[in-house]
Each structure stands twice: as C-alpha cells, then as structure tokens.
Amino acid sequence: MAVLSCSGLKRRFGDVPAVDDVSFTIAEGETYGLLGPNGAGKTTTISMVTGVLERDAGEVVVEGIAMSTRATAAKRLVGYVPQELALYPDLTGRENLRFFASLYGAGRKRVDHVLDVVGLAERADDLAREYSGGMKRRLNVAIGLLHEPRLLVLDEPTAGVDPQSRNQIIENVRALAAQGVAILYTTHYMEEAERLCDRVGIIDSGRLVAEGARRELVERLGERDRISLRLDGDLAHATSALGAMRDVQAVAAHGTGLELVVGDASECLPAVLSAISAAGNVVRSVEVTEPDLETVFLHLTGKALRE
Amino acid sequence: MRHALLIAARDLRERARDRTLHVLAIVLPLGLAGIFTLILGDISGDSPMFTFAVADSDGGVVATTFTGEVLERAAASGAIRLRTAASEQEARTLVGDGTATAAFLLPEGLTEAVRTGGAARIEVVGNVDAPTGTDIARSLAQAYADRLLAIRTAVAATVRSGVPTPPAELASAAAAALPQAAVVEDTTGRRQLDAKTQYAAGMAVFFLFFAVQPGVTGLLDERRDGTLARLLAAPVRRTSILAGKLLTGVVVGLVSTALLVVASSVLMGARWGHPAGVALLVVAGVLAATGAMAVVAAIARTSEQAGGWQAITAIVLGALGGAFFPVSQAGGVLDAISLVSPHRWFLRGLADLAGGDVAAVLPPVAVLSFFAALTGGLALLLFRKVVRP
Incomplete structure (x- = not known):
C-alpha cells in the first residue's frame, strides 16, 4: 500500500492555477523527488500534502487516512521540513525540539535521539540564533523527524547549506528511507535528486509533466549514454569492430578518440572494451556520460532547474 | 486546550527572555508613575x-x-x-x-x-x-x-x-x-484616587496595552518566521493556535499588572483598594486590552505594521481614557468620547473602589468584560484568515 497517495490536486490563487490536477503516490521506503523551476507549484503541492494549505480539489491520503476527513490523524503521520528555516531563534535547540515534540506527543528520549542523529547533541543547549546556517538547517530537519513520521516531506532542505551539513542531511534521508519511511523531496540540486530519489516527478506550470525513475525518463525521451574513448593504434579497426556491435548505435572518430552512442553504458562497456582489445588497440582513457535529469528537465520544461 | 497551553507556554518562555518586554511592561510604567508622582503628586494635596x-x-x-x-x-x-x-x-x-x-x-x-x-x-x-x-x-x-x-x-x-x-x-x-470660605478634608468617602494611585494606575493600564502586544502579534511573527506553517502542519487545531496566542497576551498582561500593583504599593505608597476589587478590574482590563490589541493585529498585514498601529491605538485610547490626565473632567463631547476607552473604565473602577465596597467595581468590570468579549470575538474572526489553509 502506498504511504502517500495524492489524486487530482488543484489549487488556484485568484485566477492563477498554482497546481492543476497533480497525482502521484509514494511507496514505503521510496524517495520521490518533486522537481520543477521556481513557481512551478512544488511548494504549493507540498503545502497541500502536509495540510498547511487547503485543496480546491483532490485528495491526500496518508496510510489510508484522508486529509479531508481526518486531518489531525493524517498529520500525525507526516513530518514536515519547510523550505524556510522554521525555528524559534530565542529558544535553544533542545527547547525547539521539545516544543514540537510536545505537539506531536513525542517524549524527551526521542528529542535526545534526534539531536544525536542530526549531530547537534553537543550544542543542544545553545540558543538556535547562535547556530551556524548548516546547524540551523539540521535542526530544521530534526524537527520533522521527531515523531517518527511515516511520510517525511522535505522542501529544499539543503538550500544554502555547507557541504558537510548537506551530506549529513542526505545521509539522514537515506537512512530514513532504508527504515521504510516514505520521502517526498524537492531540491534545486539535480545531483542530489539523482543520488537520493528512486523516482522523480517533474512539475511545470502547476502540472506534473513527467514521472518515473531517471532511466525511464531518459529512455522515454530517447536520450542515450555516451562513451568517449582515447586509443592507441589504428582507429579504423576499432571503429569497424564497434560499429558491428548491436548495442552501439553510432561511432564517430576524431583525432585519437572515438565517440560512441549506446543504450546503457554500464551494460555494454565490458563488451566495448573487449572489442577494442581484439581490434589491437590500447585504451588510454574512458569517459562515460549518461543523460542526467538536467537534460530530461531541460527537454521537458525548456528551462534549467535553477531558473 | 492542551495545545493552546503548550503554545502559550512556549511563547512565554521566549517572552521571559525578551528584555524589551521587561522594560515596557514593568520598568517604564513604574518609573513614569514615580516621576509623575514626584512632579505633580503634591498638587493633589497629598502634602503641601x-x-x-x-x-x-x-x-x-x-x-x-x-x-x-x-x-x-x-x-x-x-x-x-x-x-x-x-x-x-x-x-x-x-x-x-x-x-x-x-x-x-x-x-x-x-x-x-x-x-x-x-x-x-x-x-x-x-x-x-x-x-x-x-x-x-x-x-x-x-x-x-x-x-x-x-x-x-x-x-x-x-x-x-x-x-x-x-x-x-x-x-x-x-x-x-457671607458664606464662609472653608477647606474641607475630603479624602475619605470620595470616589477619587489619590495622586500616587492615579498615576500608578494610569501608567499601569496605559502600558498594559503594550505588554499584551507581543502575545497577540505572535501569530504574525510566526507567519513571518515560517513557524506558522510548521504549526499548521502539526496535529493541532487552528483554534488552539489562536487561543494560545491570545492566552500569551493575557498572561503577560496579568503578570506585569500584578507586579506593578504590588511594586507601586510598596515603593510609591499607592492605594489601589480592596484586593478582590482590584483583581476583578485587572482581569477585566487585561482581557479588554488583549482583545483591542488583537483586533489591530488581525487587521494588519505584518507584525511591524501591527506594532505601529497598536502603539497609535494604545496612545489614543490611553489619552482619551485619562491615563495621563483626567479627560473626563473636561466634560462635554470629550467626556462622552472617553467612554469608549477601556482605560476610562479601569480608572473609574478603581476610583469607585476607593469610595465604595468591592461591589462598586462591578459596573466598570461589566463594561470592560463586554469590551473584551466584543473585541476578542472580532479578533478571532479576523485572525481566521491568517491561519486559514
């Protein structure tokens, strides 16, 4: 059973449709990335999923509990990490966590545990306003984890974060997913989405324009992997041998190098290297380029993710 | 109700660390009342x-x-x-x-x-x-x-x-x-506060409106700081969030006014009257102040805007209500207008208490309570747009 099921979500602000008929599901332990340019409707979608914003139409169901009829019960299953730092700066890190823990009915042991998880135990009794930007981000994430949610919603949790804190947040998310928590994640960092997300949904102008695993999206768009080779020896033999391979769709020679277009580089690379060796060439370097989500995103929306 | 108490407790913990509030709610009113008493108190006949x-x-x-x-x-x-x-x-x-x-x-x-x-x-x-x-x-x-x-x-x-x-x-x-000129000692049985109590009470009720302000604008602060979204995502009723914020204002108002009553009595010799009557007036006054400031906050778009409007409201109501000088003695239209000010009823209640028994405060308490119910209800209605999803 899906942990989160969204169907036909709609929300307008005045005459402007911010989200228009968005549907998706997230399974237990799955990390789902919601990608889109600024103003595409990501935050509005997330706000409806968390119950912060009411829907004009559609339904949000968390573990079988509908937000429309049992909002309080559904919210107990959802952890929310908003895009903005949502902290009380004049309270300590521990006080921030204890306050939100009390709202969700979580105990003090859970607060201590979460402080350990996000690496803030040593600074727990300092005022939040004295934290570095990265520490504030980690505290922001920690609040969302307090009540052991079944669905964790993270709205750009690593925006403006130093690499160390970013890695810690990503590792936390991975660990949660491994424990079976369903994750809904938005980010501007494509490499982050590729590292973390099992599936992504691409949203543009309020509509979900594509959805699936990275490779599915790439294949759906006809994008292919590329292998760049630098060789010693006569390139004609290698070109001929590679051109005869079923998995190689195109070969182009330039200087001492060859450029191959293949279906799945990771699958056919051993065969390619064997063919080159058999042709009497020596491989000096290999570079594999897979079409990334940025390519897919650009193809689907006509915009870069950071626009 | 539990969530409202939790929200109010968190607010109060934060406010307790806010030195500005300490100054505004306690130091400033006590200091000003003391200064006014020193400057003007003797005119009222406390001593030559x-x-x-x-x-x-x-x-x-x-x-x-x-x-x-x-x-x-x-x-x-x-x-x-x-x-x-x-x-x-x-x-x-x-x-x-x-x-x-x-x-x-x-x-x-x-x-x-x-x-x-x-x-x-x-x-x-x-x-x-x-x-x-x-x-x-x-x-x-x-x-x-x-x-x-x-x-x-x-x-x-x-x-x-x-x-x-x-x-x-x-x-x-x-x-x-010819009629004999006479100086009559009129300090007992009259419905009038002595100078020290007048200024202490005037300053207390004037600054009360500032003391409750951080509580009632807290919702706008939460919206600005992003924490409102977090509260709305929590399993908390929206009315609990509103109630928690109003409760914060009420508690800060009660504590600061109670401290002022005690401090002005001990340090300045103010005579507030029967404790039960004073308590009734203080509670009703705090509720009225919270309601009035909450309405202003609910109309404002931002916390900063609310702060400005609230200051204007507090000053106008305070001046009209006699927090600085007894406007009601001017008579006429000004006297009639001053009846809309909770300050007027608070001070009148204290004056009635000085000249009568505890029951004498009931009419002013009733007016203040009505004012509180009216403004509090209106504020809740208006605030719904802030927390409406």
Whole structure:
C-alpha cells in the first residue's frame, strides 16, 4: 500500500492555477523527488500534502487516512521540513525540539535521539540564533523527524547549506528511507535528486509533466549514454569492430578518440572494451556520460532547474 | 486546550527572555508613575507643595484677618505651608531664592484704606518658576479682596439708606452673612484616587496595552518566521493556535499588572483598594486590552505594521481614557468620547473602589468584560484568515 497517495490536486490563487490536477503516490521506503523551476507549484503541492494549505480539489491520503476527513490523524503521520528555516531563534535547540515534540506527543528520549542523529547533541543547549546556517538547517530537519513520521516531506532542505551539513542531511534521508519511511523531496540540486530519489516527478506550470525513475525518463525521451574513448593504434579497426556491435548505435572518430552512442553504458562497456582489445588497440582513457535529469528537465520544461 | 497551553507556554518562555518586554511592561510604567508622582503628586494635596510667605506691615484687622482666617486656615488644612516674613524685603528674598513659592505683601495702611474707602491693595509676589503656585496665591488674595469689597458695598448701601446702626456693626453683620470660605478634608468617602494611585494606575493600564502586544502579534511573527506553517502542519487545531496566542497576551498582561500593583504599593505608597476589587478590574482590563490589541493585529498585514498601529491605538485610547490626565473632567463631547476607552473604565473602577465596597467595581468590570468579549470575538474572526489553509 502506498504511504502517500495524492489524486487530482488543484489549487488556484485568484485566477492563477498554482497546481492543476497533480497525482502521484509514494511507496514505503521510496524517495520521490518533486522537481520543477521556481513557481512551478512544488511548494504549493507540498503545502497541500502536509495540510498547511487547503485543496480546491483532490485528495491526500496518508496510510489510508484522508486529509479531508481526518486531518489531525493524517498529520500525525507526516513530518514536515519547510523550505524556510522554521525555528524559534530565542529558544535553544533542545527547547525547539521539545516544543514540537510536545505537539506531536513525542517524549524527551526521542528529542535526545534526534539531536544525536542530526549531530547537534553537543550544542543542544545553545540558543538556535547562535547556530551556524548548516546547524540551523539540521535542526530544521530534526524537527520533522521527531515523531517518527511515516511520510517525511522535505522542501529544499539543503538550500544554502555547507557541504558537510548537506551530506549529513542526505545521509539522514537515506537512512530514513532504508527504515521504510516514505520521502517526498524537492531540491534545486539535480545531483542530489539523482543520488537520493528512486523516482522523480517533474512539475511545470502547476502540472506534473513527467514521472518515473531517471532511466525511464531518459529512455522515454530517447536520450542515450555516451562513451568517449582515447586509443592507441589504428582507429579504423576499432571503429569497424564497434560499429558491428548491436548495442552501439553510432561511432564517430576524431583525432585519437572515438565517440560512441549506446543504450546503457554500464551494460555494454565490458563488451566495448573487449572489442577494442581484439581490434589491437590500447585504451588510454574512458569517459562515460549518461543523460542526467538536467537534460530530461531541460527537454521537458525548456528551462534549467535553477531558473 | 492542551495545545493552546503548550503554545502559550512556549511563547512565554521566549517572552521571559525578551528584555524589551521587561522594560515596557514593568520598568517604564513604574518609573513614569514615580516621576509623575514626584512632579505633580503634591498638587493633589497629598502634602503641601507650596510655601507662601506673608509680610504684614499693616498689623490692622484687615491684614490679620487675611493672615489668620485665610492663610492659616489653608495651612492648617495641609494645602499650603505658611511662613511669616519680618519685612517685605525678606518676603521678596524668600521668593527670590526659591524658599517660598509666592509672598503676600500686606502694606502699611491697608486696614485704614479699606476702612476709609481708599485704594487698598494686597501685593502678591510670585516665583517665575512656579506659575501654578503663584496663581493659587493670587486667587487667595483676590478672593479675600472680593470678600472685603462685598462687605464694604453692603455697609455703604445700608448707611446711605439711613439705618442708624454703626458701620462697624454693619460690617460685622455683613461678614457673618457671607458664606464662609472653608477647606474641607475630603479624602475619605470620595470616589477619587489619590495622586500616587492615579498615576500608578494610569501608567499601569496605559502600558498594559503594550505588554499584551507581543502575545497577540505572535501569530504574525510566526507567519513571518515560517513557524506558522510548521504549526499548521502539526496535529493541532487552528483554534488552539489562536487561543494560545491570545492566552500569551493575557498572561503577560496579568503578570506585569500584578507586579506593578504590588511594586507601586510598596515603593510609591499607592492605594489601589480592596484586593478582590482590584483583581476583578485587572482581569477585566487585561482581557479588554488583549482583545483591542488583537483586533489591530488581525487587521494588519505584518507584525511591524501591527506594532505601529497598536502603539497609535494604545496612545489614543490611553489619552482619551485619562491615563495621563483626567479627560473626563473636561466634560462635554470629550467626556462622552472617553467612554469608549477601556482605560476610562479601569480608572473609574478603581476610583469607585476607593469610595465604595468591592461591589462598586462591578459596573466598570461589566463594561470592560463586554469590551473584551466584543473585541476578542472580532479578533478571532479576523485572525481566521491568517491561519486559514
């Protein structure tokens, strides 16, 4: 059973449709990335999923509990990490966590545990306003984890974060997913989405324009992997041998190098290297380029993710 | 309700660390009330503020009557302090060096001039830095002069009408017939606060409106800081969030006013009245202040905008309601308008309590409670748009 099921979500602000008929599901332990340019409707979608914003139409169901009829019960299953730092700066890190823990009915042991998880135990009794930007981000994430949610919603949790804190947040998310928590994640960092997300949904102008695993999206768009080779020896033999391979769709020679277009580089690379060796060439370097989500995103929306 | 208490407890923990609030809710009102009492309190008769010197160069009945019947009686009532100068020069010196607020110079021949119908005058010398005291001295002298003129006119009219009674007897009779000037001790049984309590209460209710402000604008702060989204995503009813914020204002208001009542009583000698009556008034006043400030906050778009509007509202209501000076004594339209101010009803309740029993505060408490219910209900209605998903 899906942990989160969204169907036909709609929300307008005045005459402007911010989200228009968005549907998706997230399974237990799955990390789902919601990608889109600024103003595409990501935050509005997330706000409806968390119950912060009411829907004009559609339904949000968390573990079988509908937000429309049992909002309080559904919210107990959802952890929310908003895009903005949502902290009380004049309270300590521990006080921030204890306050939100009390709202969700979580105990003090859970607060201590979460402080350990996000690496803030040593600074727990300092005022939040004295934290570095990265520490504030980690505290922001920690609040969302307090009540052991079944669905964790993270709205750009690593925006403006130093690499160390970013890695810690990503590792936390991975660990949660491994424990079976369903994750809904938005980010501007494509490499982050590729590292973390099992599936992504691409949203543009309020509509979900594509959805699936990275490779599915790439294949759906006809994008292919590329292998760049630098060789010693006569390139004609290698070109001929590679051109005869079923998995190689195109070969182009330039200087001492060859450029191959293949279906799945990771699958056919051993065969390619064997063919080159058999042709009497020596491989000096290999570079594999897979079409990334940025390519897919650009193809689907006509915009870069950071626009 | 549990969530409302949790939200209020968190707010209060944060407010307790806010030194600005300490200054605004406790230090400033107490300090200002103390300063007002020092400057103005004695005018209200708590103790003599004005020292008047009198130099009697006449020694006649007119001069001694003025000194004995008018000035010494005023001094005996505690309204002024009287000091006798050996000469006009000494009296002028006393005024000049500030020892006396004003001096009465009773010139040689004063009695004779009155008796013969000549030009008689009582000279008042005032300190330029004490215009109020000088005005009071002038008024005392003028009142006595008017009284003498009335007697002289009565005697002259009687003599001319052919009545054979000697003028001296006629004068005595006329003097007896005139209303006697009297200074009445009126500190018990009157519905009026003494100066110290008036200023302490005025400042308390004035700054109460600022003390509750952070609580009721807390919702706008939460929206600005992003924490409102987090509260809305939590399994908390939206009405609990609103109730928690209003509760914060009420608790801060109650604590700061209670501290002010105790501190002003101990440090300034303010007499607030029966504790039960004061408690009723304070609770009703705090609820009214919270409601009024909440309405303003609910109309505003941002916390900063709300702060500005709330300050204006608090100052206007405070001035209208007599927090600084008794506007109601002006009468007329101003008096009628002042009835819309919770400050007016709070101070009136205290005054009624001073002149009656605890039950005397019930009408003002009822008005304040009605005001609180009206504004509180309106604020909840308006605030719904802030937390509406």
